[in-house]
Structure formats: C-alpha cells, structure tokens
Amino acid sequence: MRLTELYLQPLTATLAEHPYIEDFITSFGLTIAADNNSLKHYLDQLNPDLLEDLGLSREQLQRSLDDFLNGMLALRKPLDKVESLTIIGGRNKSGEAEDFELILQPGEVTCIVGPTGSGKSRLLADIEWVAQGDTPTGRNILINGQVPDSQWRFSTEHKLVAQLSQNMNFVMDLSAEEFIQMHAESRLVTNPQEKVAQILEQANLLAGEQFRPDTPVTSLSGGQSRALMIADMAFLSKSPIALIDEIENAGIDRKKALNLLIREEKIVLMATHDPILALMGDRRLVIKNGGIAKVIMANEAERRNLQRLEEMDNQLLALRNRIRSGETLEQL
C-alpha cells in the first residue's frame, strides 16, 4: 500500500490494518477513533488551539507521521529474495590479490577458520557492509549476481545480515515469552502468538536445560539465551544471511541449531574451530594474513569422519555429565 492511499481511505480500514497509528497519535496527547472519515480529514480538522497547547504544529505532526508510516510500510514490504551471495576477492594485508570468486546459496553453511587477527571478522564485516571495493580488503559483494540495491546497503529495517555474537547480555526485566513477543510485534508478523510459541519450543529443544516461558531473560543461562536468540534468528529475522561467531562454547545442541538455520534457507557463515561444525559445513574458508588463502569444499572422506567425531563428542558429553553429578572418573 502507498502512503497516499493510507491517508485517504476511511479510518476504520486504516486503523484496522495499522493499529500502531493509534499509539502514535496518542503518544502526542491526541485521541483518534475509527470512523468513516480519512486520516487526512482527521489531521485537517485538529483544533489549532489544542495543537498549540500540546506544543505541536500541524506540519510537525504531519512530518513525523509521514516518517513513521514510511518506516512501518517499508518493514511490511516483501524483500527481494536473496538467491546468491557472491564474494569477489580483493587483497590480503600484504596487498597480494585474492584470486577467487565465491558464490554462496541459501541453505548452505560456510565456515570461516583462521588464527586470531587473520581477518575473519573483517570478512564478515565486508559481507555485512556489502563491500564495493571500499573496505581495507578491496572485496566486492554481489547479491543475486549484481551490485546490490541500496535497499540492502543502507536500510536499517532490511538488514541483509543478522549477526549472533558470542556475548549476550540482557538488561531488560522481561520474561522469555514477553521478550520474544515484543520482538514479534515489532516485526509485525501476522501471527505473533504462534511464532512466539514456536520459538520458545525450538529454543528449549536447543538448550541443554529447559526453561519456562515465564523465566526472566536475565535468569537464563548462557546456553539458554543463545538457544533463544538462535531460534529467534531462524523464525523472526527477515535477514537472509546469518553470521555466527563461535557457537561452540554455548552449551546448546550445535547441530540442531545449525539445522534450524539451514531449514529456514538462510545463507549461514560461521566463524568456528569446532571440528563437528566445520565438517557439517559445505565449505571452509581458510583466512591468513587478511586474505582467503584456501577454500576447502566438503568431501566424503571428511564427512565419514563426522560420525566418529560425534561419537567422541557424545563420550565427552557423558563424562561431563558424570563430573556434573559428582561422580569420579577412575573407570571410563
């Protein structure tokens, strides 16, 4: 819907489709009720004395409402589907060319490995910024094979990338359910209750220890809050690209977490040195001296080892649980 139509149709329809307009108007100390007049008529008939008492001019109110509605309409606009992300090589820290062009597709997982300071975060930042040769690496990022529309580059609503970082600090005094509910409402999803239930259920499947919907977010363990944010990212974020920084220390089911994002058809890039996650990826980018030094594609021999690694991981997990419950490990 266009902004002009929204101003001209009867308020009954406008407020039913965009209930947040009422909150916006009341936040200025005004009241608005659904009737057959239009939003334009409502604004035109506002009493100038009342506006003056509220310290408002009609033009100011109109401008703020335009900005607000434009933002809300942009949030509802369907995004262009991202079918591929191309990374065109730039140069490493010594100025040597990175000689490659990589195409990543939805549902694929790309792991990023390399020593501290090698440039892993820089690569993620190039993608987030949709670099056009204008970052220290000189890389270029294409979306669907083309220089991306400014929709992706400059919009704060339509973020190309959703990023999950290692540290989660909640400062709000809300329950897990209220927190996700608030997020779902701000995203204007059509069925927030259902989405919230789905996210809480999935987060509990990921978390090592269960939590209840009424658990305050500030009381969630590191693993539980990360599980909640991964489920939130999978089901609420419209960003087609997910960047994950080190999932391993989180105490959550890493495999399920990754599968959730893959199932939601995101392009996943993950900095990780966890062998299980690395082998689950479709490719690994090896970063050295600021450049992508090597691209390792998933191969059968490595994948066969995945099962062994999982067995080893389960054995370690069982030992961890024994330690946790106070047992000794003389007998393995």
Ligand SMILES: Nc1ncnc2c1ncn2[C@@H]1O[C@H](COP(=O)(O)OP(=O)(O)OP(=O)(O)O)[C@@H](O)[C@H]1O
């Ligand atoms: N190709 C490049 N040319 C110039 N500078 C670069 C290049 N790649 C990375 N850098 C710079 O090198 C520094 C270290 O890179 P970065 O922070 O990405 O490393 P990292 O691998 O993420 O390290 P850590 O594992 O410690 O987080 C940053 O200042 C980054 O901007």
